Amino acid sequence: MADKARIGVLVMSYGTPESMDQIEEYYTHIRHGRKPSPEQLQDLIHRYEAIVGGFFPLRKNTDRQVAALEDALNRGDGRYTFQCYQGLKHAKPFVADGVEEMAKDGLKEAIGLVLAPHYSTMSVGSYIKEARTKADELGISMQFVESYHLNPSLIQALTNRVMQEMAAFSSEGTGKDEVEVLFTAHSLPERILAMKDPYPVQLMETAKIVAEKSGITRWRFAWQSAGRTAEPWLGPDILDVLRKLRHEENTRNVLVCPVGFVSDHLEVLYDVDIECQALAAELGMNLKRTESLNIDPLYMEALRSSILSVLENHKAAAR
Template sequence: MSKKKTGLVVMAYGTPYQKEDIIPYYTAIRHGHRPSEQQIEDLTRRYEAIGGLSPLAQWTQAQADALEKRLNDLQSDREFKAFLGLKYIHPFIEDAVQTMSEEGIEEAVSIALAPHYSQFSVQSYIDRVQAAAQKVGGMTITSISSWYKEQGFIDYWSHALKKAFAEIPEREWEETVVLFTAHSLPEKILTNGDPYPEQVRETADAIAAKAEIAHYAQAWQSAGKTKDPWLGPDVLDQIRSLHQQKRYRHFVFCPIGFVAEHLEVLYDNDQQCRKLVESLGATYHRPTMPDTAPDFIDALAASVVRASKIERAEGR
């Protein structure tokens, strides 16, 4: 019996592929408004500070490839084929749907590489992929809204935390705090009961419980520079507060709202947060990001399998 070909739209924010992409990329993020020269200089400086460009493009492609392979290893009813669909740079979400249509794919699953749902973020991916499917016609796409509860995701971070603590003298664990962070969003999401903050909190609690972490806190990072207020506390303010209140000697950072090494982690965490932590006389720690770790890819695969109502093949 032939396998049913099923599309998999792996959706992500995207990142500049080369220096020349920085201006059009951020112009797209700003809804067609070109950044000021000062903003362009600041953005360019940040990329140069992490080596020139973000590794996110390579990691996103690698994650899509690994997820496709894992899904095809897990079951025998369908042949999954992954297509990248990016929000602010090519290949765009609409490009992925168009390519699937040209290949005759009638059924697909879409998943955003962001664990937590928000009307402001993940829903915008879903709206675009569904609109594109309607435009080409003859295609049904099942969209996953969140996957933060998947056991593989919790397992990845709990294992990563245990590894980080193994590098800290046990006598100093009582003076160690884990700081769980996610990308801040505008505070206005709270007026509509957006589940994003609660989902992030649930994730932090689940990971801390699994890893048996005694001291942990949550903060928001990478807020946009707009006139409207964004979710807080900001990570830098939280570091100062925790140090002042508890005099922690070790800060372990877990950016649970992100899934790969990229600008927000390599610059905002590894440079800005590290600088502040060390200026306070404490030590900065950060586990590696999920990237293509087996636990993490298993989490994504489990979510896709559930969404597409596929029973795992016997013996797999």
């Protein structure tokens, strides 16, 4: 029997510091080499302190996802041997580092995938560009999963989480028609609309199908975690939506489903669990959040099947 083909998988994500003393370096990299002001740095440190309390588990979330994906890939297909590598945008190992590790291990064929289901030229597109440039330089044939926002396993995982939290509301005596569901994702600069970027459309498609499968009729989309820059970002912002729901529509029960995020990190653990919860308490609202996907087997299956689909399509085209 011929040896199984060896396939590298570059798993890319935004990255996070590994400890409190790395926050300034991390933030400086995000700002293209410009150090944050003391006030900006202190604000970020405060946010991390609020969610990690001196212990820094965030990086381990990605480590666990990469390990779980490698396991799922090698359990589910007998034709290939998969080896996963990390490539981070703003922390080590950087995207180029991950590709270099593949080359050192003698891999010639690889698939790249970002831990973000929805494509934008400003996010996923930038990861792919960087990885492709390095792969071409090192002689690695690398294909990419560009998006997987309608993958059935992803949709099912999100639907399960919405229904679980709606059941929690029901156990408190709150009917489904009394709960407003807010699907959210990381905001991006508004100029992507003029670029006909698919990001907002893909997010709305995910939200719509999850709402339908969950039997939800009261829902809307909100944006969160916008950058603090002079240019306008996509809105409405979730905090403004919460105020409107309470003051103008007298809504008291809200479920936040961050469909644009796949793991527990700053934008979920602080922006939703602390900032939104604080505002909800101030407004007299009952706010719940769906659990993050993290290493949910259904999410791993969504990644696995997306990778295999790209791999098989590439091999079919090459025949």
